Amino acid sequence: MDGLSNASLGRLGQPGPLYDRAGLRAGILHFGVGNFFRAHQAAYLDRLMNMGLAQDFAIIGAGVMPGDEAMRQALAAQDHLYTLVEQSAERSQARVLGPVVDFIAPGDAARLIATMADPAIRIVSLTITEGGYFIDATTGHFDPAHPAIAADGQTPEAPATVFGLIVAGLKARRAAGHPPFTVMCCDNIPHNGAVTREAVVGTARLSDPDLAAWIEAGVAFPNAMVDRITPATSDRERRLVREEFGIPDQVPVFCEDFTQWVLEDSFPAGRPPLEQAGVEFVADVTPWELMKIRILNGGHAVIAYPAGLMDIHFVHEAMENPLVRGFLEKVEADEIIPAVPPVPGTDLAAYFARVAERCANSKIGDTVRRLCLDGSNRQPKFIIPTIADRLARGLPVTGLALESALWCRYCAGVSDSGAVIEPNDPNWDRLTRVAQAARQDPAAWLAMSEIYGETGRDPVFAGAFADWLARLWREGTPATLAAYLGR
Incomplete structure (x- = not known):
């Protein structure tokens, strides 16, 4: 059986992208291309694209941890396509999604920074898990003394953490005279936008206080509530998607049919019309x-x-x-x-x-x-x-x-x-x-x-x-x- 790819889409007999993927233009860089992101944020973008909208908000994935490389390779082998299987108690429905168009390898800091410096990128989003924000549980605030963050403060030109990379990307934008992108956290933590702001500003402050002040004053960090139960993918899911739907996908995503996204509308550089895909925009999340x-x-x-x-x-x-x-x-x-x-x-x-x-x-x-x-x-x-x-x-x-x-x-x-x-x-x-x-x-x-x-x-x-x-x-x-x- 052929693997999942652009070429095999028409032979699968399952719903796939209704849009021309070759005509998509990247507008979002996303850190943390895991199952939740692919079942949630990317699924909303795919829905918009199927409506003929948001064609300039395709997603470039970004890996930071060594473990991200396996997902990068798997998606690259499938032209960055993957199957989403939504399951209620009564039925399961599969469709192939295509809003992800590229995936930058872990360790390629130069390419990541150059991508974030591109004015076409208007949103940098994150799903890096609850534990990825360097929060000191005693104080409840960002810990700039954490060894990984301190290392980025010492060598800001060669960052290794998500926050060091975002700071470097924003620094490149400012130097080029481009307006900043919005930083959109989709992790499941209280006040996730505020937490992300503190981490980015705190990291910048270690090496460039003026840049930190520019970020604090001009970069938007909207808070969000995200919700969709999305289990890990195992051989069980790979077998089911092959046997029940005829799709040879190495990295399918299974999830419930319920999804919710409540988001503060703070996107100075522009955003997709997510409200048309079911996102609820509110003043305070x-x-x-x-x-x-x-x-x-x-x-x-x-x-x-x-x-x-x-x-x-x-x-x-x-x-x-x-x-x-x-x-x-x-x-x-x-x-x-x-x-x-x-x-x-x-x-x-x-x-x-x-x-x-x-x-x-x-x-x-x-x-x-x-x-x-x-x-x-x-x-x-x-x-x-x-x-x-x-x-x-x-x-x-x-x-x-x-x-x-x-x-x-x-x-x-x-x-x-x-x-x-x-x-x-x-x-x-x-x-x-x-x-x-x-x-x-x-x-x-x-x-x-x-x-x-x-x-x-x-x-x-x-x-x-x-x-x-x-x-x-x-x-x-x-x-x-x-x-x-x-x-």
Whole structure:
């Protein structure tokens, strides 16, 4: 079977680009060409292009990490085409997308900078994961002393980080007399535009304070809320896309049929008419952001760790377990949803019901292990702020303390059955060491100030955490969940 390519498109028998890809012109450079970007931002652009719009906003991918090279090679072999499979509980629908037209190799800083200096590039966007922003969890702000950032400050002409590269690109634009591009973060972090601004300005300040001031005054960093469940691609997905749709794609993307993008409209250099593809433009994205991060992402964490300890593989299987689902529903109703401010035009209970429905979608094949990934970066963003808010208001945190205890118990490295939990966090070795010590001394876990900050020292939270952790070790996850649920 021929591989996926421009030449093979007409023989596939599946929907593909309705536009002439040869006529596309690049207008966006994107860092982080992973599955979420390809199911979300690129899918919106493909939809616009199929309407005859945004032909000058094609996407050039950019790799920074060595691991990006495999994706670059795979996409290049397919003329940068890939298959998106959208799945509801009732049906699956595949289409081939073509808005990505090039992909710059990791390490090619000169080409990246030259591309960003081109005035045709009006947006530089990012999906580099929650942990990619060099945030000091103790302060909650960008850490310019991080060794990678400090190195870019010492040698700004040869940057290695995303932020050093963006600074170099903006410096080249200013030198050429071109207006700056907009920097659009699509990562799942609170106030993502503001966080990105702080990282770019902070990196620039290390080597060129005047440039930093120019960036701070003139570069737009719109905040955004992005949402689409997009699991990792494995041999399972490659086989399904070949057998069910007849597409020989090495890097297909499977995702749910739900998608949402709420975005602040701050694009001085111009933007695609994304509102015509379903993007909601608002003056302040904060209410939507908090809703999604606390209810959906916080909810994912509530599902993840008990399911991981009970050796449940898929998220939909976790939702079929009455203890896991009951835990999610009770923690959301009692503690998470009440800590979410009102969102214009949105019923929060209905929003959560839709979240639960999405998590139960058996077609997605999302794994519990993916939800458990990178807790050291995700917990401070998705769970601990809700705990802190409730403690400040004198409200109970019983269920959220149990979620934290479940995370700690998971990081000890063995499930309830004794099965080994493979490393699942950039800081796994340390987390495992501390989690095992916490079996005898729960305070050791909460003493990780870069994760818990002042919240870990609150006696109400610490007491509830210690009680739940002891019970998890003594009685196991099912019995502990049943006790919490009063069953």
